[in-house]
Amino acid sequence: MYAFDYVKPASVADAVKALSAEDAQPISGGQTLIPTLKQRLGQPSALVDLTKIADLVGIEAGSDSVLVKGATTHAAVAAHEGVMQAIPGLAKLAAHIGDPQVRNRGTIGGSVANNDPAACYPAAVLGLGATVLTDRREIAADDYFQGMFTTALEEGEIVTGVRFPIPEKSAYAKFVQPASRFALTGVYAAKLKGGVRVAVTGASESGVFRWAEAEAALASNWSPEAVETLAAPAADGMIGDIHGAPDYRAHLVKVMTKRAVAAA
Amino acid sequence: MNKQMTGIGASSKRREDVRFLTGKGQYTDDINRHGQLYAHFVRSEVAHGKITKLDASAAAAAPGVAHVFTSKDFEGVGGVPCGWLITDKNGEPMKEPKHPILAEGKVRHVGDPIAVVVAETLAQARDAAELIDLEIEELPAVIDMREALKGGVAVHDEAPDNLCYDWEFVAENKAAVDEAIARAAHVTTLELVNNRLVANPMEPRCAIGEYDRAGDQHTLYTTSQNPHVIRLLMGAFVLGIPEHKLRVVAPDVGGGFGTKIYHYAEEAFVTFAAKKLNKPVKWTASRSEAFMSDAQGRDHVTKVELALDADNNFTALRCLTHANMGAYLSTFAPCIPTWLHGTLLAGNYRTPLIFTNVKAVFTNTVPVDAYRGAGRPEATYQLERVIDKAARELGVSPIALRKQNFIKPDQFPYQTPVAVVYDTGDYDATMDKVVEMADLAGFDARKAEAKSRGKLRGLGFAHYIEACGIAPSSLVGALGARAGLYEAATVRVNPTGSVSVFTGSHSHGQGHETTFAQVVSDMLGIPEDQIDIVHGDTNRVPFGMGTYGSRSLAVGGSAIVKSVEKIVSKARKIAAHLLEASEADITFEDGQFKVAGTDRAKAFGEIALAAYVPHQYPIEEIEPGLEETSFYDPKNFTYPSGGYACEVEVDPETGVVKVCAFHAADDFGNLVNPMIVEGQIHGGVAQGIGQAMLEHCTFDADGQPQAGSYMDYAMPRAADMPMVNIDSSCVTPCTHNPLGVKGCGEAGAIGSPPAFVNAVIDALAERGVTHIDMPLTPQAVWKAIHGASAVAAE
């Protein structure tokens, strides 16, 4: 790692201020960021630690939505009674991110801000049509994700939480990349009051995306069989690497969608 | 005392565990020397290129930097030597280009070291490395072996067509094999790849050089399986340091699997730099660095043909292999695809005619050398795959076909057509045992049940043989080895009767501290805790060849046995004197020397004391003291063998393979510590399943590694493995070493890949799949199913 200053603000306002310094960067668990910095792939002047801000930690399960604050760990989400009851698919997703040690440090805010194309959380945020809360505004999931490692966040903007609507049913099906344990392809399928949403991570070169054909088919018939009759999405634009060529990933999108619906 | 509680045959708990379980192990990176500097290697980011500019002046002036080393610092210093010479089919020596410590004008693989920054802290060294002004003119890279042989781009000028050697074995059989195949009733042909692997011991390599100017004394602490070999190679061939001025210490070593056998440039570097800078110099590999600097394993591309007569007897085997050497010859690389591979092509079978041609090829990739099994897994894999395929083509049971062609128990010693003589074995016994363990009779029901869940279930078998206990020195010398392969041991009885054993073998997970103590305890009749095993330091142990090739008990253990026998012989003379009896009347049992037929006795400890306090002692006839050294040179290889079975379930929708059960029935000869033996099988099987299902070190067309860290190189994890069902009750003791042992370190990694692949092919046979190259990743399996059904639909 290159040298950097470490800043530990006690409030969101202080964090925003600290992040206004040139090349300052937030750290919210650091389970992706620290390995990246170890490879010297970034050179922040300062790391602003969001995990010590009391206001950013915690879960509030309401009657029609669940709020997960930005610096809440995956392990906390996975073990939260309220989340398990309201959105079991979300709790299960959190319970299978990375490994137990990653889940003890990694946070939802860090994951959503980074928007790794193979991360699990973006699938849930988009699949449930959640709202990303920041220090300055609320952003609908459909507007938030803008491609691999790209989001609607402005320079220095902090994810303070994610508000998930409680669906009728939902589940996440993950096909794990055997080395990194990220998603080779992961699908979050949700049946909500407003309709069906199907979000796919790990597969596309454009990052997390909604599979419109599956949503349409499932809206009229929420069943794995409805997915079975669909063609897999086009391989064009899917990620290709040693673990999965574009056609294999496209195929997995369909299989994982079926399995998510079956599990929901 | 109960045989099962202590000594040979007991599952004694490992004494080394306590330090490892409490954080008190001392691995090389745990060692810090006063005032030490840190080395950071600047490595090539391209696979092939000319260094057109290398200006380190700014880096040298950076904070904390002691010196920036380049090849200029190593003028007159030798390259990293190769320890095995192969003579090609025309009687010419292999091509052996220089492997410099630091690149001399040209880089030949991603990771090839170019410069080293040595600084007071590692961060300073890394910071300064970025100030090096380095320009490389990239050259086209050769990655694919068959493409490489066409020439045009040469990794080394000395080998314009990138051919290291073209080797034939048994050359005299070539015409007969061709003819047998031409007139066979049936020929089964299989083209296959033995995938390149990265050994990945969990401890990355590390080296610390230290120099004492007052005594002109060099010390190297290093992660090695064989410190004396490093001292010999580095002292004599690279740096020109005489042995008495060079100490090599390999302390606790966190796994080896072959990749810590070799002498590496980093070891020579820290030794050299410590003298130049007059300070200790430390280097520790990051895992990513290990992926481009540790010698890798396997990487053979093979066409194998098996000829059978009308009665399904094997009549001939022909195997044409391309073996990847990588960019430079690692220490034992040339011998792996030749003498450790060609000589095992008979397997467990009576195939009368065998011929193999091996072309060893230079490419712009990381060097390849021995990895757990080394040559023997490649031989076993092709045999056991081609036999399975033949059985399927002929519509016969793959088990029956194997058994029909097995060498039978009454045929030993058995001279194979590929030079080696097997001493003992009972292959029918291990095959029958594993068939029973695998519950073949119940398989159809399990398959049907799986089918009801939409899964395809398969059961695969394999039988292996390996040559271990490496090796008779005169034989390997004739085959090109540039060293002897004996082992040494000193047994020192201390005055009060405790024993210190100094062994040339090296333990890096195998549990020698426990196993060797069991052997000595059994022989001397003293408790195991009275015996200490010392290894890993050239200043303490006699000149030994180290640990690899499942040799430590068979060869190193035999050296200990010989020394203990000498101890007992001398002690018997002392006892005769003390007991005033004739030596011929002295018996030794359970630690007591007795005069036969009387109750007069002396305990072993009393004899030891007499030897060191020789007041009443036959000083005219026997020297005082009780310490003996032996060098044991084996008469033959040992030949462990076994039958393996693997049961899998394939999810046809995703291609995911689940290993449902794994069974191993091995014949390792006699066992000293069954618990440790089982542990070796567990680990070997996991590595074999890793190779067959997960692991693959690939490079793109430009020579960039595609699996250069644990983000892409899939290591087997706990959830990938089943419990492994083991039986070691089939025992045919080795006939030519005193313990009757054969070695167990590599078997699991040799027998499991074909068992696994045969199981998957068994599961997919109904979908028309006949072969998939390793690793059988979900994508590979899915594509095979998809491709086969697409073909079937046409």
Next chain:
Amino acid sequence: MASVSMTVNGKAVSGEVEGRTLLVEFLREGLELTGTHVGCDTSQCGACVVHVNGESVKACSVLAVAVDGADIRTIEGMAAPDGTLSVLQQAFQDHHGLQCGFCTPGMVMSAADLLQKNADPSEQEVREWLEGNICRCTGYHNIVKAILAAAATLRGEKIAAE
């Protein structure tokens, strides 16, 4: 440089670190607790697992300054002060759950976290929990056996104490 203070294996310690100093570096170099190992640089292998405030984490992916004030436990703090192995450590020896020993500290620390969360894990739960710990020697067979055996022993102790 920043000052950090923490409790490590029950002992108050402090030291000067850079912002970029990793917890594992502080433990190994600053406190000479070399039982915590570094086996990779991408956070997969788990040789560096320690407990921070009772939760297992990878010390290679945590900044030392970020755990200022925390309660840290490493492999050196698992045995009793007189050296008696903990039930879990003893189970690893009894069941031959280690060979080269390099991954062992991380395995033990990870397994200890599992057993405090789940007193009666199934074999499958143990295997899944170990997703972040790589062993190259044992094939996991005896590690899994050791953890299951330790869990059974600990349950027995708990029942006996009640």
